[in-house]
Amino acid sequence: MTNRRSGHVLLGINVLVLGYLPASWKTPLLKKDAFIDPEYWANIGRTAERGTLDAIFLADGPLLGDPAYDANPIRLEPTVNWGQVASVTSHVGLVATASSTFNDPFELAERLLSWDHQTGGRAAWNVVTTRGVPAARNFGLPDIPFRDDRYERASEFVDIVRALWESAATGRDIHHHGEFFEVEGRLRVPPSKQGRPVIFQAGGSPQGRALAGRVAEGVFSAELTKNQAVEHYRLVKGFARDNGRSPDDIKILPGLLLSLGSTEEEARRRSDELHDAGPASYSIGWLSQAIGYDASKLELDEPFPEDILRPLNDSQTFTGSIGFRESIITQIRKTNPTVREYLRQTRYTGSGHAGFVGTPEQLADHIDDWFHAGAIDGFNLQPDRLIDGLEVIADELVPILRKRGLYRHEYETETLREHFRAASPTPAF
Amino acid sequence: MTAPYLALGLAGPHLVELTGNRALLSRWDSLPVAFSVLGIDRVDGSAPAAVTLASSAVGATLAGSTKYGRFFIAATPQRDHPYNIARRIASLAHLSGGRSGLLIGVRDDYAPEGPKEAPAWGGAGLGGGAPLNAQTAYDAARAVRALEQSWPHSSIIGNRDTGILVQSNRIVHVDIDNSFSIAGPLNAPEPVTGASVIAWYAATPTDNPPVDGNNPIELVLGAGGSVPVVALGKEPPADDMEGVVLRADPEQSVGNLLDIAERWLSDRFAPIALGGSLRAALGLSAPAPLPPTARAAFPPPKPHVSLQRQRSHHP
Numbered sequence: 144m145t146n147r148r149s150g151h152v153l154l155g156i157n158v159l160v161l162g163y164l165p166a167s168w169k170t171p172l173l174k175k176d177a178f179i180d181p182e183y184w185a186n187i188g189r190t191a192e193r194g195t196l197d198a199i200f201l202a203d204g205p206l207l208g209d210p211a212y213d214a215n216p217i218r219l220e221p222t223v224n225w226g227q228v229a230s231v232t233s234h235v236g237l238v239a240t241a242s243s244t245f246n247d248p249f250e251l252a253e254r255l256l257s258w259d260h261q262t263g264g265r266a267a268w269n270v271v272t273t274r275g276v277p278a279a280r281n282f283g284l285p286d287i288p289f290r291d292d293r294y295e296r297a298s299e300f301v302d303i304v305r306a307l308w309e310s311a312a313t314g315r316d317i318h319h320h321g322e323f324f325e326v327e328g329r330l331r332v333p334p335s336k337q338g339r340p341v342i343f344q345a346g347g348s349p350q351g352r353a354l355a356g357r358v359a360e361g362v363f364s365a366e367l368t369k370n371q372a373v374e375h376y377r378l379v380k381g382f383a384r385d386n387g388r389s390p391d392d393i394k395i396l397p398g399l400l401l402s403l404g405s406t407e408e409e410a411r412r413r414s415d416e417l418h419d420a421g422p423a424s425y426s427i428g429w430l431s432q433a434i435g436y437d438a439s440k441l442e443l444d445e446p447f448p449e450d451i452l453r454p455l456n457d458s459q460t461f462t463g464s465i466g467f468r469e470s471i472i473t474q475i476r477k478t479n480p481t482v483r484e485y486l487r488q489t490r491y492t493g494s495g496h497a498g499f500v501g502t503p504e505q506l507a508d509h510i511d512d513w514f515h516a517g518a519i520d521g522f523n524l525q526p527d528r529l530i531d532g533l534e535v536i537a538d539e540l541v542p543i544l545r546k547r548g549l550y551r552h553e554y555e556t557e558t559l560r561e562h563f564r565a566a567s568p569t570p571a572f
Numbered sequence: 573m574t575a576p577y578l579a580l581g582l583a584g585p586h587l588v589e590l591t592g593n594r595a596l597l598s599r600w601d602s603l604p605v606a607f608s609v610l611g612i613d614r615v616d617g618s619a620p621a622a623v624t625l626a627s628s629a630v631g632a633t634l635a636g637s638t639k640y641g642r643f644f645i646a647a648t649p650q651r652d653h654p655y656n657i658a659r660r661i662a663s664l665a666h667l668s669g670g671r672s673g674l675l676i677g678v679r680d681d682y683a684p685e686g687p688k689e690a691p692a693w694g695g696a697g698l699g700g701g702a703p704l705n706a707q708t709a710y711d712a713a714r715a716v717r718a719l720e721q722s723w724p725h726s727s728i729i730g731n732r733d734t735g736i737l738v739q740s741n742r743i744v745h746v747d748i749d750n751s752f753s754i755a756g757p758l759n760a761p762e763p764v765t766g767a768s769v770i771a772w773y774a775a776t777p778t779d780n781p782p783v784d785g786n787n788p789i790e791l792v793l794g795a796g797g798s799v800p801v802v803a804l805g806k807e808p809p810a811d812d813m814e815g816v817v818l819r820a821d822p823e824q825s826v827g828n829l830l831d832i833a834e835r836w837l838s839d840r841f842a843p844i845a846l847g848g849s850l851r852a853a854l855g856l857s858a859p860a861p862l863p864p865t866a867r868a869a870f871p872p873p874k875p876h877v878s879l880q881r882q883r884s885h886h887p
Contacts, residue, residue, distance in 0.1 A: 168730060168737050175730025175737070179666040179761060181635065205655055207723070207759040211740040211873035218759040220656075223663040226632025247696040249683055250626075250651040257629035261591060281655045283700045283753035296697070323697040328684035331624050333588060422735065 150567025151550050152514050153521025155198040155238070155396055156191055156536070157363075162528035163400055165213030166420035172530045178214045181227060187529060188228035191235045194537025195554050197562045198236030198267065200363065200523055201225060202345075205245050206277040212422045222258040229262035236265050236559030238343055238361070242273040243297040245282050249326055252307035255340050256332045264336030264558035267361060268304075269343035270354070272297050274462060289459040294350035296323045301342065301358050308339035337558035347375070347466020348458070356382020359393055360563060363523050366397040367470040367497045372518035377572050390569040394520040398496035402527045403503055403535045410500045417527050418490050426486045434471055435463030443483040447475050467496075496525060503539040511549060517570045575842035576808075578605045578833060581612035581801055581819030582826070584624025584682070589826045591625070591633050596826050601638040603833060604843030606815055606853050607673070609793070610634075612801070613822070614646040615677025615773050616794070621822035624682055628660040635668035640846040642853055644771055648677040649692045649708055650685065654715035654752055661768045662720050662760045670765025670849030674716060675793070677773060678709040692751070702751035710781045710789070711751035713770050717788035718746040720767040721862050722757035722869075734875040741873065744866035757869045765849040766858045772797070790856050793817055804829055808836070816841070 160178050161167035168175070177183040191199050201221040208216035221239030229237055239258070241251055259266035272293035279287045287293065299321045306317045310329035319326045344355035345363040352375075355362045362379055366372035380390035402417070404410030418426075424439075431438040436451055452472050455461050461468075475485060489498065499506055513519045526532025544550035556565045580603075582590065587610060590596050600608070611627040613620070627645035634643060645664065647657045657674065664672040686694035690701025692708045702708040727742040738761075746756035772789045774780045774796030781789045793799045801817040802808050804824050808816050818836065820829040837843050844853050851858070 166735075169732045169735075176725075176728045176761075176764075179763075181667045181669070184667070185636070205659065205759070207743070207757050207869070209740050209870045209873075210738040210743075211870060212735055212737055214737060216759065217761070218659075219663040219666060220628075220659040220760075223628055223632045223635075223660050223667065226629055227636035227667040230633050230636030244698075245653070245696075246656065247651040247653075247686075247693070249695060250656075253682070254626040254629060257626035258632070260588075260625060261629050261633045277755070280755035282653060282698060284698060324695065325687060326684060326695070331584065331620055331622065331682060332626070333623050420735070 148515050148517070148567055148570045151548075152510060152519070152544070153197045153394055153396055153563065153566045154541070154550065155200050155521065155523040156196060156533060157200045157202070157398055157523045157525040158187055158529060159202065159215055159525060160217055161214045161530070162532060163215070163525045164417045164421055164527045165215060165425045166417050167528040167530075168214050169420055170528060170530060178217050179219065184224060184228050185231045187533065188232040188235060190533050190537050192232045194541040195551055196235055196537070196541075197521065198238050198559060199225075199228070200238040200269065201240055203240035203242070203271070204273055204275070204278055205242060205281055206275055213425065222254055225266070226258055226261055229265060233263070234265070234554040234557065236267060236341075236562055237262055238267040238269050240269040240271055240345070243270055243300040244273045244288065244293055245278060248300050248303040248324055249307065249328065252304040253330050253332055255304070256308055256311055256330060256335065259335035259337065259340040260333055262335070264338075264560070266335070267341035267343050267559055269345050269363065270297060270301055270359075271345055274464070290348065290350065290461070291459060294354060298354055298357075299323050301354070305339070305358070312338065337560040341559050341563065346464060347469060351466070352379055352382060355379055355393065357386045360560070362393060362395045364395060364397045365466045365470050365496050366518070367474050369513055369516055369518050371470065371473065372397060372513065373516055376518055380569055394563050394566065396521045396523045397519055398525050399522045400496050400498040400525045400527070401506070401532065402500045403506065403532065403540070405502060407501050407505065410502065414490055414500050414527060426489070430471075430486070433463055433467040435461050435468065438482065441482045444481050446479050446481055447485070452476065503535060503543055506540055507543040507547065507549070510544065511547060514549065514567070517572060520566060520569070575840060576813050577815035577844050578836055578841040579799065579815055579817045580605055580608040580829060580833060581817045582608055582610055583613040583618070583820060583822045584611060584621040585822045586820060586826050586829070587611060587625045587630045588623050591630055596830070597638060599830055600826070601641045602846065603641070603830065604837060604846055605833060606844045607642040607644060607850055609644045609646065609675055609817060611646045612675070612773070612817070612819060614681055615648060615675060615679070616801070617679075617775060618681055620682045628664065631664045631672055632667070635664055635672070642671040642850040644673045644675040646675045646677055648680040649702070649712040650680040650704060651683045651693070651695050653693055653696070654712040655719065655754055655758075657712065658716040658719035658758055659760065661716060662758060662763060665763035665765060665768050666760065670763055670851065673769035673771060673850045674713070675771045675773060676709050676713045676716070678706050679704060700753075706779070707782050708751045713772075713781075713788045714750065714786065715746070715748045715752055715754055717767055717770060717859065718748060718862060719754070719756055719758040720762055721859070722746050723761040725762045725764050728761060736873045736875065739873065740870040741868050743869045744862060745869050746862070747867065766851060769850050769854060769856060788859065790859075791854065804832055808840070
């Protein structure tokens, strides 16, 4: 690139309930049931808004993982959760994840548009297809549908939802007769201030990226290296162009796991303390889930066996995340660590999503670097523990980015779609 | 004779009007009624009005922007699943301090029916679904109740010494097998105010729920139930009754509804003290817990070991 990129980055927060590290609940800053306390959630919204952040994001799935040691599996329903937060905030965008597999498109379209209306046009739907047998068993199915079926269904599902949102504006019925769904009717919900919710897509499977290129306005991706991020950025923007869209119509925000401190040592100490206060089985469990292999069966002091690192034989029945697996395998192949070394090193480098441990100044350098390299439009930041980690972002990181001209001083737009459109355009590639 | 309580029935356009006007919201919030039904026209057989909002989206707004007002959201299994309904109900109860409840309906007057072979939930295209009838709605209510009870609130212990946040072995599967097959548990704990109140709408006595030995329905609205619905502009019935829902037509305004409600409250209806849970306001006792035979969802948690401590055993 010959010209330095202009405009500002997008900043979202992935609100992993209390934080991405399982020991987050142990801080005396939180009540034991903070995750269901309306004041906890209101504070998250208000703090994000103090930092003029673009959006706060909620992952979701209709199932419960074991919450014995970790608040992360606990899930309030996102449109209700963010609906309550919307009523105590005025500008921050609100991204809610909802499954295209375990919902009816008519009901979800009505619910999402209603919620968008209630937020004053600050809502986004993050489309996921949902993995895992426990979710299927809550809906009378023995297992989840194959990946291709889930994505074909997702594609049709999204088209119906968009058509129904359009019907709310035109007052005309839709007549959909597809492979998975039949819908005749229309929504009677008033269009929102931004017309309809923004659509997000999360994940890095080929099917997911194709769907994103066609319909998504935001992508929550997983990138461990800058080079890989640049490649995927161009790939997905290219898919948008192939679909007759402008690359600016789709904003790409990889996740970034964060531990921040006033010095690098302090940040590492915080990360170590939070990791050590949590169960060891957590990192092994997370790795198992991400790569679709029971990592507890691996020898901790041996390198990863080759058969785990090989390309997948059958992506249809693979139960992990293809995007996470790809970025993890790339990372392992680079240094060939033992399993224990890998688990230790990922404390600072992330696993699946990239990690960052350092000062707000260093984080601003990192954001600056990836932004100007054309790897991102912004980041979906994932603090180790939100109750104090989010304050550091709002009160320390954001002022540094503002000084560098990388972030706005106040909200200049009102709706989430306007926030996205006001961000930096896609650099030439 | 004890004076009956007053409640409000809001139709689709009222939901838009109420949530778009801070002064109205404040007036609504300070009215000593027992509850409001958010979108009663969704489940009472009315023709759809020009506009409406999903009831739970309105409930979420009220949870955050008001302090006292209690409400039922309306939902049906026509295009919705009990697991998804239970999630929204439990979430609303947590975020509203127990001011919320569920009015379960048989049909959704704002939604197209699902496929002929399974018009309830069959529209989700997952191969399941059920007939669109009272039994399906009743089964959905039973599932919602069980799911809300599947994770006892008291299991949240937050013991920093042992590292145990939740005694997760006390969380149970619900193993529902009626019109719906649901393993559970729900992914949120039971509200601290207990499982949400579930109401039913019966225009006539034949519309009453098909009650069995484990009835989750605690209140029946409409002429077939104990709390009749009276149209705004009409006089309340003279009979002895628990309460009355004053319902506005779509073309009548929320302001008009609140005017009449204020007048009735100063006259023949008993004001209900502001604040507190819907269950407490209605004087309803806590529902029976799930049977002790329910399957545990998780093994008993043990004090955990960190990777660092584990490392010291493997130098």
